[in-house]
Amino acid sequence: MRYSKLYPLLREKYSLEYDSLVIEELELKITNHDFMSDITGLYPEGDEYSEINPLVKALIKYYLAQNEFSDRYLLKSLSVPDSEIEENNKFKYSILSDSKKEVSSSAIILLHGLNERGWEKYLTWAYFLLKHTGKPVILFPNAFHMNRAPKSWSNFRLMNEISNERKNLLPGVVLSSPVNVAISTRLQFVPQRFVYSGIQTIRDIISLAGDIKEGNVRGLAKGTSVDFFGYSIGAFISEIIMMSNPFGVFNNSRCVLFCGGTTLNKMSPVNKYILDSEAANTIQDFYVHKFEQNLAIDERLRSLFGSESEEAFLFKAMLGHDENLPVRKRYLAKIRDRVFAMGLAKDTVIPADSIREALISDHPKKIRFELADPPYNYTHENPFPLLTKIENEVERQFENIFTKAANFLN
Numbered sequence: 001m002r003y004s005k006l007y008p009l010l011r012e013k014y015s016l017e018y019d020s021l022v023i024e025e026l027e028l029k030i031t032n033h034d035f036m037s038d039i040t041g042l043y044p045e046g047d048e049y050s051e052i053n054p055l056v057k058a059l060i061k062y063y064l065a066q067n068e069f070s071d072r073y074l075l076k077s078l079s080v081p082d083s084e085i086e087e088n089n090k091f092k093y094s095i096l097s098d099s100k101k102e103v104s105s106s107a108i109i110l111l112h113g114l115n116e117r118g119w120e121k122y123l124t125w126a127y128f129l130l131k132h133t134g135k136p137v138i139l140f141p142n143a144f145h146m147n148r149a150p151k152s153w154s155n156f157r158l159m160n161e162i163s164n165e166r167k168n169l170l171p172g173v174v175l176s177s178p179v180n181v182a183i184s185t186r187l188q189f190v191p192q193r194f195v196y197s198g199i200q201t202i203r204d205i206i207s208l209a210g211d212i213k214e215g216n217v218r219g220l221a222k223g224t225s226v227d228f229f230g231y232s233i234g235a236f237i238s239e240i241i242m243m244s245n246p247f248g249v250f251n252n253s254r255c256v257l258f259c260g261g262t263t264l265n266k267m268s269p270v271n272k273y274i275l276d277s278e279a280a281n282t283i284q285d286f287y288v289h290k291f292e293q294n295l296a297i298d299e300r301l302r303s304l305f306g307s308e309s310e311e312a313f314l315f316k317a318m319l320g321h322d323e324n325l326p327v328r329k330r331y332l333a334k335i336r337d338r339v340f341a342m343g344l345a346k347d348t349v350i351p352a353d354s355i356r357e358a359l360i361s362d363h364p365k366k367i368r369f370e371l372a373d374p375p376y377n378y379t380h381e382n383p384f385p386l387l388t389k390i391e392n393e394v395e396r397q398f399e400n401i402f403t404k405a406a407n408f409l410n
Contacts, residue, residue: 001026003124003384003398004391010123016092016147022099028127029099031219032092037143037204042304043083043196062169082193088148088200093208094119096126097136097219106225107212108409109138109205111234113260113381115183115274116145117154121382122231125402129229132406136219140205142234143197144183153182166276174277175270184279191286192301195315199304201237202244202311209249227409228255232350232380235260235341240318242339243331244310256405257341259350259380263321263328264288266354273381274349287319321358332361340408342401345373349380368408372401 001009006026013023013030020031082088097104110126112119119139126137141148152158159178166176166185176184187193208217215222226249230238235257242255265288269275275283286294295302305312314331317324332339341359343352352371359367374383374397376390384398 002391003395004386004388006127007120007124007386010127011120014094014119014123016094024099026127027099028130029097029219031095031097033095033217035091035093035204035208037089037091037200038207039083039089039200042200042203043081082144082196085144085150087150088144091141091148093141094139095136095217095219096123096130096139098130098134103219103221104134104136104224105221106227107136107138107220108133108227108229109140109208111140111205111228111230111237112142112145113232113234113274114142114145114269115180116142117149117179119146121384124384124398125229125231128398128402129406129409132403133410135227135409137229138208140208142237143200143204144186144193149182166278170278172277175272176276176278177272179273180271180275180279184276187275188279188282191282192298194283194287195301195304195312198237198315199309199312202241202315205237205241206246206249206311213249225252226250227253229258229405229409230255230260231258232260236262236264236318239339240311240314242335243314243328245335246310252338254338254409255335255340256408257339257355258401258405259342259344259347259383260355261341262350262354262358263324264319265321266358267350269349271349271381291316291319321354325360328358329360329362332359332367333363336361336363336365336367340368340370340405342370342372342404344378344380344383345371346378347380370404372397 013021016032018032020029022029108129110122110129112122122139126139129135130137156178159181162185163176163178163181166181167173209226211217212220212224212226213222228238228242230236238255239257239261242250242253245251265284270277270280295305305316314327317327339359341355343350343355345352356369359369361367374393376385376393378385384394387394
């Protein structure tokens with residue numbers, strides 16, 4: 001079935017509400033699985049305002065005094081530890097598999113981009129990978145994304161009001177929108193959330209891989225091998241997991257990085273669908289320009305990065321390009337044959353050249369990288385637009401890019 005027909009069909013059928021669904025014409029089975037995240041010792045306990053610098057505290061005080069709407073619907077959550085957001089700790093993930101096949105012995109974990117609220121665009125990606133590799137595809141949400149976020153964060157009317165108030169508070173803000181205002185506000189006021197949620201996502205995936213290996217996930221045999229398809233920030237996470245390879249679980253895993261895989265300092269996420277300028281600048285300032293200073297004054301954060309966690313160590317190695325290049329080169333050399341990256345020439349959020357540069361290793365054999373430049377107007381967040389006038393070309397580009405990904409993962 002063509003991409004343009006498959007996309008709306010899967011979007012209409014997909015839901016997290018059912019236990020299992022079979023779409024006969026596609027020979028596709030979608031199953032939903034419960035997951036409980038173990039956050040023991042991860043998130044700070046108590047009042048998260050203690051993490052905020054004095055200037056931002058003063059802004060919040062003014063903000064709440066002037067804007068009761070935001071106090072009620074969003075900013076009050078800053079006084080509640082992230083550990084208590086139940087949607088993030090207990091949630092469902094989906095597996096797309098062949099309806100004619102009862103059990104599989106290999107699978108692909110698909111990881112999405114930053115500030116995503118729905119799986120619509122990924123369903124066609126997952127289905128293509130399934131049909132061209134024969135491997136079930138697991139749609140696993142990042143912490144505080146997709147169905148792991150409170151529903152209020154996706155309420156357009158509420159978020160539009162908060163975005164307007166944010167523009168009043170911060171007159172210089174660029175590209176604040178109802179879509180990005182929740183994550184932008186949260187990360188600007190508490191930038192530590194970026195690393196805490198990233199590490200939680202990584203730990204969850206490691207736990208999931210353990211469940212799969214033990215045969216505790218229905219439809220997947222004991223000892224099932226796991227590969228990765230990571231897009232955008234999902235590629236960032238996939239790369240860290242591949243390099244750290246906890247307990248040797250991913251010794252033979254392969255990984256495709258699509259529109260991602262570079263270091264944090266090379267990303268430009270100012271976008272109405274991702275982050276506004278104030279949040280993006282705060283993240284860059286906190287993690288790239290002043291990270292060592294912030295570690296020195298933040299005992300909780302220092303404890304996380306001072307632990308024996310290789311995931312945290314490599315998370316730090318992915319913050320800046322030059323400072324951590326020797327570490328990345330050493331780890332990337334170990335996985336050089338099992339990583340394939342693809343970038344888009346006109347991607348301004350995660351430039352293709354920055355992906356290529358980030359994948360330099362100590363081994364003379366380079367990690368495979370390919371550049372694509374579809375002959376239509378595309379963006380980082382929408383590489384395959386559903387427009388009738390360019391339908392045939394989008395079809396060709398989608399098939400070309402995902403055939404390469406499937407061949408590498410097969």
